[in-house]
Amino acid sequence: MGSVGESDKYLLNxxxxxxxxxxxxxxxxIIGVSDGLTVPFALAAGLSGANASxxxxxxxxxxxxxxxxxxxxxxxxxxxxxxxxxxxxxxQREQExxxxxxxTEAAEVAEILxxxxxxxxxxxxxxxxxxxxxxxxxxxxxxFELGLEKPDPKRPLQxxxxxxxxxxxxxLVPLLPYMFIPVAQKAVVASVIVTILxxxxxxxxxxxxxxxxxxWSALQTALIGAIASAAAFGMAKAVQG
Amino acid sequence: MGSVGESDKYLLNxxxxxxxxxxxxxxxxIIGVSDGLTVPFALAAGLSGANASxxxxxxxxxxxxxxxxxxxxxxxxxxxxxxxxxxxxxxQREQExxxxxxxTEAAEVAEILxxxxxxxxxxxxxxxxxxxxxxxxxxxxxxFELGLEKPDPKRPLQxxxxxxxxxxxxxLVPLLPYMFIPVAQKAVVASVIVTILxxxxxxxxxxxxxxxxxxWSALQTALIGAIASAAAFGMAKAVQG
Numbered sequence: 001m002g003s004v005g006e007s008d009k010y011l012l013n014x015x016x017x018x019x020x021x022x023x024x025x026x027x028x029x030i031i032g033v034s035d036g037l038t039v040p041f042a043l044a045a046g047l048s049g050a051n052a053s054x055x056x057x058x059x060x061x062x063x064x065x066x067x068x069x070x071x072x073x074x075x076x077x078x079x080x081x082x083x084x085x086x087x088x089x090x091x092q093r094e095q096e097x098x099x100x101x102x103x104t105e106a107a108e109v110a111e112i113l114x115x116x117x118x119x120x121x122x123x124x125x126x127x128x129x130x131x132x133x134x135x136x137x138x139x140x141x142x143x144f145e146l147g148l149e150k151p152d153p154k155r156p157l158q159x160x161x162x163x164x165x166x167x168x169x170x171x172l173v174p175l176l177p178y179m180f181i182p183v184a185q186k187a188v189v190a191s192v193i194v195t196i197l198x199x200x201x202x203x204x205x206x207x208x209x210x211x212x213x214x215x216w217s218a219l220q221t222a223l224i225g226a227i228a229s230a231a232a233f234g235m236a237k238a239v240q241g
Numbered sequence: 242m243g244s245v246g247e248s249d250k251y252l253l254n255x256x257x258x259x260x261x262x263x264x265x266x267x268x269x270x271i272i273g274v275s276d277g278l279t280v281p282f283a284l285a286a287g288l289s290g291a292n293a294s295x296x297x298x299x300x301x302x303x304x305x306x307x308x309x310x311x312x313x314x315x316x317x318x319x320x321x322x323x324x325x326x327x328x329x330x331x332x333q334r335e336q337e338x339x340x341x342x343x344x345t346e347a348a349e350v351a352e353i354l355x356x357x358x359x360x361x362x363x364x365x366x367x368x369x370x371x372x373x374x375x376x377x378x379x380x381x382x383x384x385f386e387l388g389l390e391k392p393d394p395k396r397p398l399q400x401x402x403x404x405x406x407x408x409x410x411x412x413l414v415p416l417l418p419y420m421f422i423p424v425a426q427k428a429v430v431a432s433v434i435v436t437i438l439x440x441x442x443x444x445x446x447x448x449x450x451x452x453x454x455x456x457w458s459a460l461q462t463a464l465i466g467a468i469a470s471a472a473a474f475g476m477a478k479a480v481q482g
Contacts, residue, residue: 035312042308050300059291059480060301063473067283070469071276078461082451116377122366129359136357144385210323220319228311232304239300
């Protein structure tokens with residue numbers, strides 16, 4: 001069992017990184033489209049139940065999509081930046097601990113391995129190997145003591161953009177009928193049909209990409225849309241009534 | 242360096258679990274309040290700029306809060322359930338690999354440790370120790386190969402409830418003025434004041450709890466609210482024509 005070659009390690013890390021980022025982009029699309037399809041749809045359906053005109057519904061719907069895309073997009077940006085800052089702070093702290101209290105850090109490595117039933121005479125050489133290689137030791141503590149992965153600097157902007165665009169695309173689906181059908185009570189019928197279809201398709205795709213049962217995922221997603229619009233409908237009637 | 246005692250390990254794990262859950266509850270509150278304060282505020286401000294009445298604004302706002310709380314709350318539920326299902330599937334797969342292809346799994350352990358500059362004669366005893374303790378080996382692979390933590394079964398419901406309630410509480414802040422001031426153009430002034438205050442306070446608290454600079458966090462949070470409402474205002478004006 002020879003040690004893993006440098007170029008293999010490089011390829012392995014790049015492969016892991018691209019899997020990591022692709023998963024996060026899918027997650028951001030799911031976040032954006034889930035709420036983008038559901039909330040504008042429910043808002044529009046609720047308002048049409050309260051006898052608002054297509055004009056008011058469109059005004060409220062488009063304003064909500066703009067606000068939602070920005071709030072969620074910038075929220076995603078701040079969350080990713082916060083993770084990156086957190087990683088940087090923890091990295092610095094671990095480096096200081098390795099520099100100033102190496103014996104305590106070495107004891108932490110021992111403790112981590114001891115949790116898996118490894119005896120001192122078995123983990124001793126590993127601890128010593130790490131002590132001789134400060135850079136590897138730091139990486140080990142970040143991953144195995146703190147469970148933190150080095151974040152991709154592209155992520156904050158990527159996340160913001162992905163979530164915002166997904167929310168806008170999701171939100172346009174239920175609102176398009178109101179752009180073409182001036183009578184709200186007719187537009188809402190078209191909106192319900194296209195949105196439920198979109199929710200089923202999106203839910204299916206979500207299940208497929210996340211490894212859950214796609215049909216069940218499709219039904220769950222459509223059901224959330226139904227519950228949200230029933231609630232919006234009910235609240236709108238209550239406020240108007 | 243003796244091995245860590247059983248009761249110490251139990252206390253250590255319980256301590257880690259409560260830190261983990263508290264962090265997730267804070268994260269869910271941040272998710273709910275961030276959007277709850279921002280989107281209903283922006284929607285209401287946008288509609289008042291388009292000369293809608295307090296009645297319409299309140300109808301749209303309350304409907305949006307209901308829809309948003311349900312969409313985000315149930316979204317949080319599904320996300321947490323999905324993580325739990327993913328963990329269960331990966332656990333089963335790792336167990337099968339340990340049972341059917343132990344040599345490959347042992348090579349994976351070697352590869353993990355080799356990445357940190359640990360030589361075969363140094364990590365060999367650790368690999369053997371794990372091979373003799375299948376339960377510890379499984380835990381090791383879950384954590385160090387896949388980076389997965391055992392999820393708390395309470396999390397899905399807890400997450401849904403926390404996010405939904407946070408969104409509702411956040412959303413009520415900008416809408417309350419419209420409940421008491423029938424002239425929308427006056428209500429919007431009160432709404433802007435209370436919401437900006439709430440955004441600053443919430444942003445400060447968020448920074449404090451996540452270890453970022455609280456003043457900078459307060460300003461960022463208020464700025465997102467301002468940008469979102471400017472966008473909603475602009476879109477509402479554009480649609481109204």
